[in-house]
Amino acid sequence: MTDPLTSTFFAVSVADGVAHIEMDNAAKANSMTPAFWDDLPRIAAALDTDPGVRCVVISGRGKHFTAGMDLAAFQGIMELTGQEPGRAAYAMRKLVLKLQASLSAPEEMRVPVIAAIHGACLGGGIDLITACDVRLCTGDTSFGIEEINIGMAADVGTLQRMPKLMAPGVVRELAYTGRRFSADEAKGWGIVNAIHADRDAVIAAALDMAQLIAARSPLAVAGIKQAVTYARDHSVTDGLDQIATWNAGMLRPDDLTRAMGAKMKQQQALFDDLLADAG
Ligand SMILES: CC(C)(COP(=O)([O-])OP(=O)(O)OC[C@H]1O[C@@H](n2cnc3c(N)ncnc32)[C@H](O)[C@@H]1OP(=O)(O)O)[C@@H](O)C(=O)NCCC(=O)NCCSC(=O)/C=C/C[N+](C)(C)C
Numbered sequence: 622m623t624d625p626l627t628s629t630f631f632a633v634s635v636a637d638g639v640a641h642i643e644m645d646n647a648a649k650a651n652s653m654t655p656a657f658w659d660d661l662p663r664i665a666a667a668l669d670t671d672p673g674v675r676c677v678v679i680s681g682r683g684k685h686f687t688a689g690m691d692l693a694a695f696q697g698i699m700e701l702t703g704q705e706p707g708r709a710a711y712a713m714r715k716l717v718l719k720l721q722a723s724l725s726a727p728e729e730m731r732v733p734v735i736a737a738i739h740g741a742c743l744g745g746g747i748d749l750i751t752a753c754d755v756r757l758c759t760g761d762t763s764f765g766i767e768e769i770n771i772g773m774a775a776d777v778g779t780l781q782r783m784p785k786l787m788a789p790g791v792v793r794e795l796a797y798t799g800r801r802f803s804a805d806e807a808k809g810w811g812i813v814n815a816i817h818a819d820r821d822a823v824i825a826a827a828l829d830m831a832q833l834i835a836a837r838s839p840l841a842v843a844g845i846k847q848a849v850t851y852a853r854d855h856s857v858t859d860g861l862d863q864i865a866t867w868n869a870g871m872l873r874p875d876d877l878t879r880a881m882g883a884k885m886k887q888q889q890a891l892f893d894d895l896l897a898d899a900g
Pocket residue numbers: 648649650652653684685687688689690691692693695720741743744745746767768771775776777
């Protein structure tokens with residue numbers, strides 16, 4: 622059977638509870654080829670069902686995080702429009718839904734995903750990072766909702782998730798104009814948590830954060846991820862109801878005892894993995 626972590630686009634490694642997914646198409650600025658779209662959901666699903674994985678870092682090899690959609694592949698997509706209009710529209714909708722599912726994969730994982738961003742982060746790159754839990758970047762990162770510059774509205778997550786992460790008026794400006802924006806602007810708007818000196822430093826910081834998360838109760842971390850995403854999409858009242866039900870069912874005396882016992886002794890608590898099939 623083929624290893625689900627094997628990919629022509631990504632290099633994946635797992636150590637001490639942290640998975641590192643690296644985009645590895647550096648010669649083309651990690652532009653998103655068909656292998657990106659096919660492999661990301663498969664890799665995310667495989668890591669998510671690995672009980673030993675407790676946090677994920679995603680980064681890019683080479684000079685850039687990602688230049689977004691591979692423009693050569695995009696030409697191929699456009700050829701669909703040469704078909705009978707109804708069928709072409711049907712096929713295009715199906716394709717966009719497939720691309721959306723790929724980029725929703727980080728959000729749908731039980732474990733947090735941290736994006737370590739450097740260089741260019743354009744177009745599909747913004748879709749990708751807005752589906753992650755946490756974003757860190759380098760001072761030289763250049764972001765852009767680039768789709769308007771190729772004559773289209775972003776359609777795989779940016780316009781839906783980004784206004785929930787920062788001021789909608791600013792998102793509109795960036796999406797309408799397609800102007801690139803800096804790391805300082807991104808930090809000022811709260812879409813990135815911190816700026817680091819260079820690629821090595823941002824990846825090291827992301828891996829350090831991932832280690833801290835990996836040392837926490839994986840059940841509690843999964844509960845937090847689910848609650849924050851639920852709260853984003855529902856009212857406060859519904860969110861409070863959701864977390865009450867979650868904790869009523871999922872709060873584990875074992876984890877509480879271990880966490881509190883270790884805290885009293887100023888030690889690091891050790892928590893059991895989630896079951897392999899816990900999803
Ligand atoms: C700023 C960029 C990314 C990098 O600039 P640079 O000066 O550092 O490097 P260079 O321009 O020489 O690029 C290195 C090689 O990478 C190739 N490249 C770059 N971007 C792409 C791309 N998007 N697709 C394919 N190949 C790309 C470039 O041709 C060089 O290859 P060679 O050495 O010539 O063989 C700068 O490259 C840049 O601005 N790139 C364009 C970015 C762009 O317009 N991206 C599209 C964004 S729109 C999008 O993502 C839409 C998504 C919607 N959806 C998902 C639904 C399709």
